[in-house]
Amino acid sequence: MQPPESSVHYSKWDDSSRDEVSMAAVSSTEEASCGRRIARKLCTGKLGKAMKVLGGVALFWVIFILGYVTGYYVHKCK
Known part of the structure; x- marks a missing residue:
């Protein structure tokens, strides 16, 4: 089982002989939510x-x- 802060996406094409695997890891969910909260505040509403x-x-x-x-x-x- 993988930790919740990392995600792996596997994509296999029927026509191609290549398989694509992309991995993304978030260092901390707290940092991500803080950044999203600031961006949401600065980009929406009256502000x-x-x-x-x-x-x-x-x-x-x-x-x-x-x-x-x-x-x-x-x-x-x-």
Whole structure:
């Protein structure tokens, strides 16, 4: 019997001579649940919407500043 924190997936194709085995192990269920809880909190609800809006505004300003600086040096008079 395998421990609950590891999983093995075995897939055999009828047409192929190869067998595929993939293994995934989670170091700790507590770490995984903590990460999922933080991600769920930051990506859903009012806080998630606020994070997406702030991320969009920050991305806009980064692209704007890069475009401004690039345009300045491209169109600079010699």
